[in-house]
Amino acid sequence: MLFEERVQKFEYKLNDTDDQIIEYILKNKKEVANMSIQCLAAKLFTVPNTIVRLSKKLGYDGYSQLKNSLKDEIQREPEDSLFFHIQKTFSIIDPDQMKMAAKLIHEARHVLFFGVGDTAPFCEMMVKHLKVVGKQSAFYLHRHEILYEMNRSHKKDVLFLISLSGETPQVLEVAKVGKSKGIRTISLTQFSKNSLQQLADVNLYCYAPIQTLNGYDVSDRTPIMIVLRKFAEYYWEYTGSCV
Numbered sequence: 001m002l003f004e005e006r007v008q009k010f011e012y013k014l015n016d017t018d019d020q021i022i023e024y025i026l027k028n029k030k031e032v033a034n035m036s037i038q039c040l041a042a043k044l045f046t047v048p049n050t051i052v053r054l055s056k057k058l059g060y061d062g063y064s065q066l067k068n069s070l071k072d073e074i075q076r077e078p079e080d081s082l083f084f085h086i087q088k089t090f091s092i093i094d095p096d097q098m099k100m101a102a103k104l105i106h107e108a109r110h111v112l113f114f115g116v117g118d119t120a121p122f123c124e125m126m127v128k129h130l131k132v133v134g135k136q137s138a139f140y141l142h143r144h145e146i147l148y149e150m151n152r153s154h155k156k157d158v159l160f161l162i163s164l165s166g167e168t169p170q171v172l173e174v175a176k177v178g179k180s181k182g183i184r185t186i187s188l189t190q191f192s193k194n195s196l197q198q199l200a201d202v203n204l205y206c207y208a209p210i211q212t213l214n215g216y217d218v219s220d221r222t223p224i225m226i227v228l229r230k231f232a233e234y235y236w237e238y239t240g241s242c243v
Contacts, residue, residue, distance in 0.1 A: 001091045002073055003029070003066075005191060006058040009092050009205070013057045020044065021054055025070075033070040037063045082220060088207035089223040092191050098231055101186045101202045102238040105130070108158035108184075111137035114146045115162035116170050118217075122162055122224055129232035133239050143170045150177055159185040164208055164219055166194025175199040188227060190219075204231065 001009070007022055014022070021044055025032050032040060037048045040063075044051075051063055060066045105111055111130060113123035123139035130137045140146035150159075159178045163171040166189035178185050179199055187200035190208050197203045206223035 001059075001088070003058075003070060005092060006060075008191065008193070009094055010058055012097075014054075017046065017050060018054045018057065021046070021051060029070055030074060033067055033074060035067075082222065085207050085209075085220050085223050086226060088191075089226050092205050092207060093227065093230055095234075097202055097204060098234045099238070101204060101231065102235045104158050104184050104186060104202060105135065105160075105235060106239060107156070109136070109154055109156040111135060111158050111160055112146060112149060112153070113137060113139040113160045113162070114171060114174055115139075116168050118221060119162040119164065119224065122221075122228055123160075125225075126160065126228055126232065129228075130235070133236060135239075143173065146174055147177060150174070150181065150183070153181065153183060155182045157183055159183055160188075161185060161196060161200070162188045162224065163194075163196050164190050164206075164221075164224065165210060166190065166192065166196035168196075172196060172199070188224065 003025065007014075021040075024040075024044060037051055041048045041051055048063075055061075055063045055066045058066070060069065113126055115123045120139070120141055127137045127139050138149070140149065159174065161171050161175055166187070172195055175185055175187070175196055176199060184202075185200040186202045186204065187196045188204045188206065189196055190210065191205040204227055206227045208220045208223040210217070211219045
């Protein structure tokens, strides 16, 4: 996983000091890849332990692994294939985020799923996955249907919104309405900075870069399936329903 991707994955764990260190590393990757922890700490007017803690927050064993990862990152170009997308998706799945999403759904009175176009079938699939353990949920194909349902919703309900780009206008509208009503939201998007993740309470990610061919969206949807299936299995275990 690239350094920037780790920063996004664990963003919710970072503080202001971490952000300052990260900003320096992003601007000086080549230098940091060959810099001792004492030297980096001195440049940032901090202590080595602070950098070690940040390294571990980002999923590294320590600063040495962070440095070696930066060296590998500088030397290689990212791949673009189905197998690479699948591998990458598994690497960015965060158990802590899965746990938070499972807790929200478990405590929810009702779960409302919404996606547009090719993501809609995944909403239907998730409703079935929750139904088997007795969780009340429903999916909606049209904007007006879910907005109508949200007018009757309770704060104990949860929204689960799927948008690969995180910029689908209808999905963003629903997210904004949910936020105004105090309804908690879980998002599933491509692993990138996007508007939907800014509106959601818990963010799940897959690695599926947007791709077009002859004007058609041919982005790989397999990573969406992987994350949702993994989350369903996590939720079944969370509720003690898996045998």
